[in-house]
Structures are given as structure tokens and as C-alpha cells.
Amino acid sequence: MYIAGDWKDYEVIDTGGGEKLERWGDIILRRPDPQIIWPLANETAKWRDVHGHYHRSSAGGGQWEMKKTIPDDWKISYGKLKFHLRPTNFKHTGLFPEQAANWSWMMDKIAGANRPISVLNLFAYTGGATVAAASAGASVVHVDAAKGMVQWAKENIQLSGLSERPVRFITDDVFKFVQREQRRGSKYDAIIMDPPSYGRGPGGEMWKLESSLYPFLESCMEIMSDRPLFMLINSYTTGISPTVLRNMLSMTMGKRYGGKLTSGEIGLPITSSGMNLPCGILGRWEA
Numbered sequence: 001m002y003i004a005g006d007w008k009d010y011e012v013i014d015t016g017g018g019e020k021l022e023r024w025g026d027i028i029l030r031r032p033d034p035q036i037i038w039p040l041a042n043e044t045a046k047w048r049d050v051h052g053h054y055h056r057s058s059a060g061g062g063q064w065e066m067k068k069t070i071p072d073d074w075k076i077s078y079g080k081l082k083f084h085l086r087p088t089n090f091k092h093t094g095l096f097p098e099q100a101a102n103w104s105w106m107m108d109k110i111a112g113a114n115r116p117i118s119v120l121n122l123f124a125y126t127g128g129a130t131v132a133a134a135s136a137g138a139s140v141v142h143v144d145a146a147k148g149m150v151q152w153a154k155e156n157i158q159l160s161g162l163s164e165r166p167v168r169f170i171t172d173d174v175f176k177f178v179q180r181e182q183r184r185g186s187k188y189d190a191i192i193m194d195p196p197s198y199g200r201g202p203g204g205e206m207w208k209l210e211s212s213l214y215p216f217l218e219s220c221m222e223i224m225s226d227r228p229l230f231m232l233i234n235s236y237t238t239g240i241s242p243t244v245l246r247n248m249l250s251m252t253m254g255k256r257y258g259g260k261l262t263s264g265e266i267g268l269p270i271t272s273s274g275m276n277l278p279c280g281i282l283g284r285w286e287a
Helices: 095-110 129-133 147-159 174-184 209-221 242-257
Strands: 010-016 018-024 027-032 054-055 062-064 074-078 079-084 116-120 139-144 167-171 190-193 198-200 207-209 232-234 261-269 274-287
Touching: 018 054, 027 074, 027 261, 074 095, 079 129, 095 129, 095 190, 095 232, 095 261, 095 274, 116 129, 116 174, 129 139, 129 190, 139 147, 139 174, 147 167, 147 209, 147 261, 190 209, 209 232, 209 242, 232 242, 242 274
Parallel strands: 027 054, 116 139, 116 190, 139 167, 190 232
Antiparallel strands: 010 018, 018 027, 054 062, 074 079, 198 207, 232 274, 261 274
């Protein structure tokens, strides 16, 4: 498991009963987590003394119960990277802190390449990986279909003092964008992707990770440079093994370029128990 254990502004304080207790800077939140199927040993006062508690609805979705006043927007840092946070209607805060394990890895790869590196970040959300790659010296193209998420990513770049870095923000369907980049002859040294489990394209095309990811990987192969540095796939789709991502990368990037393949779970340390909380999976190809 790849553990994001270097946080100072974020902490999983405790877990149990399908929920996690987290510290985001000075803000304490209580949120559901489907991986936490063990019981809560003791619902101490710290579990009740929170700023916000997200309650799942039996009908789907859920809502925040704010117990203390919090800012509409607050900030945390990971090293020199800075991020805006705000609670969303879907329980999230705009950042997946376990991804710091990937940020550190890609920053080392980019800084150690000793040459200009161009990065394509697909399904790029609020731009955690975009901020990391730009901070390490890469030029980045950030693509997401949600206009609000792209704007949030711009705010994170500005907050981290990287406004002068060569970062292009694209609000577009990821699949159509990759096809157009093929026709334009665009090339990238590194590609990052965090594809959803399900989705629909602009023409109503159905995306299902199990059947759509491999052909999409093949499309991305056509816009890799002659000297690719890495490809990173993140997934939060339940039921998919890290070995599946490794096999797909072996059949695409590994077959064409050789290189090194790794895969595994990604997670966060739990302060109270010393255990680790699994949060998703990854597959990495690197030169």
C-alpha cells in the first residue's frame, strides 16, 4: 500500500461504524466511508465535537449537519502546495488527501528528468496533481468536463503561487479532447488519469470503466511522446484489483516502451489505531 503519511494539515483521527473522523487544518469533519466496515470502538466526545457531520440518506446522497460555524472556504498545505477546501453536497471537500502519495512520486519523477516535461492531467478535478506537476517544473494541460472544478483548480494554482507556470485549463469531454489531440499531433511526456466508474459522453456515449478503460488507454498511447516519463492511473471503482491496472499498463505502455510497472492500494494512516485506511488503487508505468 502507498501511504500518504507526510501530511501536517490533514489527519484521519479515528475510524469506525462506517465513518471517519478527520482534521482538515483546524476544521474537524465526520464523514462516511464505505471501506470502514469495522465497528466504532468508542464514540468519545471528539466524535461529537466536530464542525460538520455528513449524513448519508437512505434514498441516496445526503447532507451536511454543521455543528459549528466554518468558513465558506479554507486552506491547507502539503509542503509548498496549497489548496482551497469547501464542503460539497456530495460529502467531499475538493481534495483527496491520499493522492499526496502520487504527488510526491510524480514531483520526484519530473524534477529528476532533467529536461522539460509536458503533463496531461485527465479527469483532473480540482487539480491536486496539476499543482504538484506544475510545482515540480512541468508544463501541464488540465482537462475536466466540469466547469466549476476547472475554476477550483485555477484557484489552487494561484494559491500555490504558480500562476506564471505554463498550465492550460480545458473544460471539455476528456475522450473528445484526446481524440482531437491525436488529430493535432500533440504529444505528452506524462499522462495522469482518474477515470470514473460510470459516465456519459457529450453524445450520450456510455462510459463503464470495465469495458471502456482499455480502449481509452490505447487512445492515450497515441499522444505519448517518443520519450515518455510516466503514466499514472487512479481508480476508486470497487471490485477492480490493482493488478488489473498493472496488466493493462503492461499490455500498452510496457509492451511499447519497456520500463517499470507498479500497482497497489493507496491509503492514509489512522492516528488512533495505527492502522491504514484503504482509499483506492493505482497503477504506474515509468520509464
